[in-house]
Amino acid sequence: MLTQDTQQTFPGATIIRLLRWDKPAGRLILMIPALWAVFLAARGTPPAPLVGVIVLGSLATSAAGCVVNDLWDRDIDPQVERTKERPLASRALSIRTGIVIAIIALCCAGVLALYLNPLSFWLCVAAIPVIIFYPTAKRVFPIPQLVLSIAWGFAVLISWSAAVGNLEFDTWLLWGATVFWTLGFDTVYAMSDKEDDRRIGINSSALFFGQFAPESVGIFFFGTAVLLAWLGIDMQLHFGFWVAFAIAIVSWIWHYSQLRNADLPRPVYGQIFRQNVWIGFGLLAGMIWGLIF
Numbered sequence: 466m467l468t469q470d471t472q473q474t475f476p477g478a479t480i481i482r483l484l485r486w487d488k489p490a491g492r493l494i495l496m497i498p499a500l501w502a503v504f505l506a507a508r509g510t511p512p513a514p515l516v517g518v519i520v521l522g523s524l525a526t527s528a529a530g531c532v533v534n535d536l537w538d539r540d541i542d543p544q545v546e547r548t549k550e551r552p553l554a555s556r557a558l559s560i561r562t563g564i565v566i567a568i569i570a571l572c573c574a575g576v577l578a579l580y581l582n583p584l585s586f587w588l589c590v591a592a593i594p595v596i597i598f599y600p601t602a603k604r605v606f607p608i609p610q611l612v613l614s615i616a617w618g619f620a621v622l623i624s625w626s627a628a629v630g631n632l633e634f635d636t637w638l639l640w641g642a643t644v645f646w647t648l649g650f651d652t653v654y655a656m657s658d659k660e661d662d663r664r665i666g667i668n669s670s671a672l673f674f675g676q677f678a679p680e681s682v683g684i685f686f687f688g689t690a691v692l693l694a695w696l697g698i699d700m701q702l703h704f705g706f707w708v709a710f711a712i713a714i715v716s717w718i719w720h721y722s723q724l725r726n727a728d729l730p731r732p733v734y735g736q737i738f739r740q741n742v743w744i745g746f747g748l749l750a751g752m753i754w755g756l757i758f
Contacts, residue, residue: 484528490739497745498620498745500749505635525571539554541667614644614648642688686721
């Protein structure tokens with residue numbers, strides 16, 4: 466952890482923490498559905514400039530979302546063990562600085578969106594309200610992780626339409642798989658904070674499902690698997706995809722078995738979340754392999 470003296474000497478380090486670039490797992494896991502979509506839509510060979518725009522766009526959008534989230538939660542985060550040292554929660558950065566950085570990140574994402582076709586551009590615009598108001602969902606909606614999952618789903622819609630100019634049946638299969646997958650790994654993430662969330666009085670899927678949270682995660686991962694299998698059959702993906710798919714299935718079963726342990730150490734929830742990043746990239750590699758070989 467950075468000391469206060471270090472943050473004052475290197476203010477850029479505090480901004481990096483605000484953007485969460487010091488914790489790449491959360492940034493990469495947004496990028497994964499976008500890459501799934503662009504490679505599947507383009508049958509494994511999307512234009513390199515488009516891939517670059519999607520990668521940079523997902524980084525900018527994720528950064529903006531993190532800052533907006535921390536602005537909304539600046540008075541809640543100090544009460545949660547995992548988030549109390551975030552720059553806005555600890556007052557290492559001012560609210561004005563946070564707003565400026567959020568606007569810069571959104572502007573960067575907006576400039577990149579100009580490269581896209583009209584359908585993709587307007588899908589980007591449609592995603593903005595979800596990104597901005599997602600953090601309020603935990604105050605008024607019993608399953609705020611569903612709102613996050615819908616926000617994640619926009620990555621599929623934007624990237625797929627950017628590659629081929631329209632949305633197809635297979636797009637919605639991938640969208641559904643992404644929503645289920647996000648509900649799964651973000652419920653796991655919420656399980657580590659459930660005691661703090663209950664004490665503060667905010668909502669989460671972990672609290673909503675209560676003792677059945679492990680089963681809900683298992684159902685979400687099962688839904689992900691069903692839709693990905695349907696997608697693989699419909700797109701006639703070859704052997705490589707099914708190898709990656711089988712590895713993902715085994716991993717999700719293992720995660721479910723771990724979550725059923727009532728005495729699971731708190732750090733394990735974060736480990737399961739980070740492991741889903743590697744599962745996602747493994748599936749991406751399998752999709753590419755299944756398309757071009």
